[in-house]
Amino acid sequence: MSQTKRLGGQTVEFITRPTILGCGVVVGPKEAEGPLGEDFTCAETDPMLGQDSWEKAESMLFTKAVSECLKKSALSPGDVNYMIAGDLLNQCTASSFGLRTLGVPYLGIYGACSTMAEGLSIGAMLVDGGYASKVIAAAGSHFCSAEKQYRFPLEYGGQRPPGAQWTVTGCGAAAIGYGGNIKITHTTTGRIEDMGIRDANNMGAAMAPAFVSTVKAHFADTGRTPNDYDLIVSGDLGAVGREIAAELLDKEGFAFGDNYKDCGMMIFDSKKQDTHAGGSGCGCSASVLCGHILPKMEQKKISRLLFIATGALLSPTTTLQGESIPAIAHAVSMEI
Amino acid sequence: MSQTKRLGGQTVEFITRPTILGCGVVVGPKEAEGPLGEDFTCAETDPMLGQDSWEKAESMLFTKAVSECLKKSALSPGDVNYMIAGDLLNQCTASSFGLRTLGVPYLGIYGACSTMAEGLSIGAMLVDGGYASKVIAAAGSHFCSAEKQYRFPLEYGGQRPPGAQWTVTGCGAAAIGYGGNIKITHTTTGRIEDMGIRDANNMGAAMAPAFVSTVKAHFADTGRTPNDYDLIVSGDLGAVGREIAAELLDKEGFAFGDNYKDCGMMIFDSKKQDTHAGGSGCGCSASVLCGHILPKMEQKKISRLLFIATGALLSPTTTLQGESIPAIAHAVSMEI
Numbered sequence: 001m002s003q004t005k006r007l008g009g010q011t012v013e014f015i016t017r018p019t020i021l022g023c024g025v026v027v028g029p030k031e032a033e034g035p036l037g038e039d040f041t042c043a044e045t046d047p048m049l050g051q052d053s054w055e056k057a058e059s060m061l062f063t064k065a066v067s068e069c070l071k072k073s074a075l076s077p078g079d080v081n082y083m084i085a086g087d088l089l090n091q092c093t094a095s096s097f098g099l100r101t102l103g104v105p106y107l108g109i110y111g112a113c114s115t116m117a118e119g120l121s122i123g124a125m126l127v128d129g130g131y132a133s134k135v136i137a138a139a140g141s142h143f144c145s146a147e148k149q150y151r152f153p154l155e156y157g158g159q160r161p162p163g164a165q166w167t168v169t170g171c172g173a174a175a176i177g178y179g180g181n182i183k184i185t186h187t188t189t190g191r192i193e194d195m196g197i198r199d200a201n202n203m204g205a206a207m208a209p210a211f212v213s214t215v216k217a218h219f220a221d222t223g224r225t226p227n228d229y230d231l232i233v234s235g236d237l238g239a240v241g242r243e244i245a246a247e248l249l250d251k252e253g254f255a256f257g258d259n260y261k262d263c264g265m266m267i268f269d270s271k272k273q274d275t276h277a278g279g280s281g282c283g284c285s286a287s288v289l290c291g292h293i294l295p296k297m298e299q300k301k302i303s304r305l306l307f308i309a310t311g312a313l314l315s316p317t318t319t320l321q322g323e324s325i326p327a328i329a330h331a332v333s334m335e336i
Numbered sequence: 337m338s339q340t341k342r343l344g345g346q347t348v349e350f351i352t353r354p355t356i357l358g359c360g361v362v363v364g365p366k367e368a369e370g371p372l373g374e375d376f377t378c379a380e381t382d383p384m385l386g387q388d389s390w391e392k393a394e395s396m397l398f399t400k401a402v403s404e405c406l407k408k409s410a411l412s413p414g415d416v417n418y419m420i421a422g423d424l425l426n427q428c429t430a431s432s433f434g435l436r437t438l439g440v441p442y443l444g445i446y447g448a449c450s451t452m453a454e455g456l457s458i459g460a461m462l463v464d465g466g467y468a469s470k471v472i473a474a475a476g477s478h479f480c481s482a483e484k485q486y487r488f489p490l491e492y493g494g495q496r497p498p499g500a501q502w503t504v505t506g507c508g509a510a511a512i513g514y515g516g517n518i519k520i521t522h523t524t525t526g527r528i529e530d531m532g533i534r535d536a537n538n539m540g541a542a543m544a545p546a547f548v549s550t551v552k553a554h555f556a557d558t559g560r561t562p563n564d565y566d567l568i569v570s571g572d573l574g575a576v577g578r579e580i581a582a583e584l585l586d587k588e589g590f591a592f593g594d595n596y597k598d599c600g601m602m603i604f605d606s607k608k609q610d611t612h613a614g615g616s617g618c619g620c621s622a623s624v625l626c627g628h629i630l631p632k633m634e635q636k637k638i639s640r641l642l643f644i645a646t647g648a649l650l651s652p653t654t655t656l657q658g659e660s661i662p663a664i665a666h667a668v669s670m671e672i
Contacts, residue, residue, distance in 0.1 A: 006468070055653055055657065086446065088427075090427075090653060091424075091448070091649065091654075093650070093651045097654065100662040104527060105346045105527055106527060107454060108664075109443070109444060110428045111444050118444070125462060126461060129465030129466070130465070131348050131465070189418065189443065190441065190442065192432060192436040192438070313428070314429070315425070316426070318429050321389050321392070328442060
């Protein structure tokens with residue numbers, strides 16, 4: 001094991017191994033009807049969460065998920081040194097409005113759908129470095145506010161092409177500190193990759209090269225191989241992006257087998273639920289990680305995890321201006 | 337001096353004292369005509385920066401400021417472990433698009449106009465903690481893209497109330513590592529404060545309580561007093577916010593004297609330049625810090641600085657939905 005924390009390249013190895021103290025996750029009704037529904041113990045039956053706008057509903061997802069995370073971690077807000085959060089809404093208001101009464105020092109982040117991995121990475125560094133004893137990282141999204149902001153108002157009933165993904169209504173929050181069972185061992189911070197994809201309805205294709213870039217960096221930096229992980233999970237490449245990623249990985253000589261899954265394909269049954277290429281949004285990987293994967297690790301059903309959340313860094317304006325879609329992916333390794 | 341890095345409360349003290357290695361700053365023509373014009377050696381004469389949209393011009397501000405920062409710091413992109421950047425455009429595209437070809441591991445952040453201080457805080461922790469040897473923090477904004485996104489298209493010629501602020505066209509970037517003259521000694525991370533202000537044309541009033549909250553935390557955590565600093569500078573409270581802040585500080589028993597200034601009031605001559613309450617935007621405090629204050633520190637004209645950038649965490653949607661304006665302020669102490 002390296003004696004320095006920084007392994008070189010894009011990866012940090014944590015010698016003190018910060019742990020996950022507890023998680024909170026809140027999802028919408030469609031996510032609760034999906035294949036992971038049983039794992040989502042905090043599912044809302046009302047997609048408005050009792051609010052009068054989709055944006056306020058999305059903020060409420062954050063309020064509830066962080067509250068649940070505090071409860072599960074046996075923490076009060078005063079115990080938490082930093083709240084690190086972000087979302088897809090303009091000016092990251094879902095997270096900042098949803099968490100504005102918490103009273104915890106706040107670091108807003110933006111990595112599109114890679115936000116949860118970015119938050120875990122920064123959070124683990126702040127704990128390992130001694131700047132914090134407890135940190136909460138959170139990320140979320142809401143289908144209806146995302147459709148309104150990025151595509152069309154729901155009432156318009158826009159048709160979606162087969163490669164399109166379905167923004168997850170959900171928020172995941174994880175508390176980081178010492179004393180838990182799941183140890184954070186490495187983080188690999190991604191570089192922005194832009195391969196010239198211009199179709200905002202095909203974000204999987206835009207994100208796949210960023211995913212592969214971070215995978216390559218992670219294995220080169222750590223000397224590990226895909227077989228060292230029980231589960232390698234991408235954030236929300238979806239069916240299209242996953243296929244492209246598999247092809248690119250194959251060319252690079254990485255043999256990903258049955259231990260590779262995609263959160264976007266896990267959370268919905270695309271055929272039954274009409275979600276096309278799968279789930280997406282900050283809340284996709286955050287909900288699957290906090291609601292499904294980390295509990296499975298606590299139950300010792302998964303021992304070594306590589307979580308790689310991917311983000312498409314576009315905006316509706318850049319798309320209208322004919323720009324291509326830069327993307328990024330951040331990886332976090334955890335083990336029991 | 338504390339032997340632990342974390343002082344308690346919201347403040348971290350850096351024992352290893354990461355330093356500023358060099359800065360880059362690019363501003364627009366109006367900023368170059370202002371009181372600090374002589375300090376802005378990289379002023380653009382064309383507010384479009386040769387691009388075909390305001391958004392692309394804003395991205396170009398980032399490209400140029402970071403390039404200048406690398407040059408001044410005698411670094412190549414391969415020397416930099418993390419790029420930490422953010423802006424006001426939807427989905428933070430000015431920074432991510434402007435820096436997408438840099439090839440540096442990228443952490444996107446969002447703190448509205450507090451972004452530069454957030455980036456410096458995280459950057460200093462990553463260097464002090466041994467996760468990076470070099471980090472660049474950058475923040476920027478563009479008047480025209482901000483007007484288009486937050487208010488009205490320029491062609492509309494909207495009238496601005498006296499309390500309104502003028503978004504700075506500019507970007508500042510600072511490289512952090514060891515070996516420079518300006519030492520980063522403390523960072524105080526702000527909490528979100530929302531005192532119920534709903535007027536999006538009066539962001540100074542919304543941000544003043546966040547500023548005061550972070551000021552109180554900083555002095556309580558460090559045991560310092562305002563007299564310990566040669567210069568205490570707020571990000572962009574502007575004339576209205578500064579007056580409110582002064583009143584609130586007075587009530588709290590803090591005697592801020594001539595050593596307290598506001599970047600928003602420094603960058604423009606409001607009367608001559610018709611900028612109403614002063615400058616604002618991520619680029620305001622970033623440009624004034626990187627173009628004016630840090631060079632003055634290098635020249636030993638300022639020895640001890642408390643830089644407190646303030647951010648209003650609103651969006652046009654939250655304003656239309658009648659929401660109040662949460663705000664945040666982050667502080668960074670530096671000394672020669």
